[in-house]
Amino acid sequence: MRKKSLIFVMLIFSIVALFSGCSNKKQVSDGKINVMVSFNPLKDFTEAIGGEKVNVESLVPGTSEPHDFEPKTKDFAKLTEADIFIYSGLGLEDWIEDVKNNIGDSKVKLVEATEGINVLKTDGATDPHAWLSLVDAQKICENIKNSLQDKDPKNKEYYETRYKEYKNSLQKLYDDNTKRFKDLKNRDFITSHEAFGYLCRDFNLQQRSLENLFGEGENTPQKLAEIVTYAKANKINTIFMENSGSEKDAETISRESGSKIQKIYTLETREDNLNYLDAMKENLDRIYNSLSSIN
Ligand SMILES: [Zn+2]
Known part of the structure; x- marks a missing residue:
């Protein structure tokens, strides 16, 4: 056929x-x-x-x-x-x-x-x-x-x-980023889609995500509560949100944990007309700025 x-x-x-x-x-x-x-x-x-x-x-x-x-x-x-x-x-x-x-x-x-x-x-x-x-x-x-x-x-x-x-x-x-990430005290961040494992490995960071590696996953109230607890324990101040992530879930966590929502680029699609290098620079700047501002 x-x-x-x-x-x-x-x-x-x-x-x-x-x-x-x-x-x-x-x-x-x-x-x-x-x-x-x-x-x-x-x-x-x-x-x-x-x-x-x-x-x-x-x-x-x-x-x-x-x-x-x-x-x-x-x-x-x-x-x-x-x-x-x-x-x-x-x-x-x-x-x-x-x-x-x-x-x-x-x-x-x-x-x-x-x-x-x-x-x-x-x-x-x-x-x-x-x-x-x-x-x-x-x-x-x-x-x-x-x-x-x-x-x-x-x-x-x-x-x-x-x-x-x-x-x-x-x-x-x-x-440039290895130099500045080296001395960070806080190394944990939250993303909507678990896409940043390789970036984390490059700079010795840790991601916690709402959706799995393949952009799938149902967020039960229990899972959301766990992430809120994690956010509070790690004094997380930003939820990084990719293009296709669940806004509703990110908003729940943001509200419950008092953190803001900021965009991050998985580069799986072309967004904001940014090329690879510019989008990666934005990602690293945003993650660094968030982590370095935690006391
Ligand atoms: Zn992906």
């Missing part, structure tokens, strides 16, 4: 391509590598490294978040048009097997961006949010860089230079 509809979509695709020959040809002849990435931060990384040599598109639309995404037939068809498909891995794209089964013998090369990183486990589950570590993000960028060099060896140096520059920016943000 699925195969049939895929063939049908590809047929439509060919007809459309035939009638829009000009624009299609342009894409082929502009000499750029067509990269499809699974979601937002990988788009940022690939554009930073690939510069003017790549066209980058995200499979998960900019406004959706990857935990709830499911690819449709048109997505598989788009994928077969790309030169490279870069996905995060670690179970974030729980539909990756579907992709592997649906792209047939097309030329698209699949790249797992988190290959070789230091994987974090929480209560036995693999935490997929590796991009929120400034250290692991460097390894992710290295994997992306290698895939571009493999596909386009004549521009090897171009990618190498841009990768090194970007890696240095990530390292600098890491170094």
Whole structure:
């Protein structure tokens, strides 16, 4: 069934391509590598490294978040048009097997961006949010860089230079924050979605969350009460709230514990038009300012 509809979509695709020959040809002849990435931060990384040599598109639309995404037939068809498909891995794209089964013998090369990183486990589950570590993000960028060099060896140096520059920016943000986080007395904070395990590992912090690793979880009155107790015990003054978190629950905790609610970026979607480095800087500033203001 699925195969049939895929063939049908590809047929439509060919007809459309035939009638829009000009624009299609342009894409082929502009000499750029067509990269499809699974979601937002990988788009940022690939554009930073690939510069003017790549066209980058995200499979998960900019406004959706990857935990709830499911690819449709048109997505598989788009994928077969790309030169490279870069996905995060670690179970974030729980539909990756579907992709592997649906792209047939097309030329698209699949790249797992988190290959070789230091994987974090929480209560036995693999935490997929590796991009929120400034250290692991460097390894992710290295994997992306290698895939571009493999596909386009004549521009090897171009990618190498841009990768090194970007890696240095990530390292600098890491170094600056390591220095100031080192002497903090209070290291516990509350988030709505348990996405910041890797960031916590980078700076020796501790997160407590309303929702689990996968953005799911029902907050029973008992669980909310526990978090309020925890907030009071740790003198927590801020509840960090991600885009899709439960506002009602965060408000309950905020009211009961006397803390304020502040936005934090998981980067799973593009928000406030911030790129990866700027959003991470905001995250770290906000967490630092909250923790350093606790007496
Ligand atoms: Zn998440």
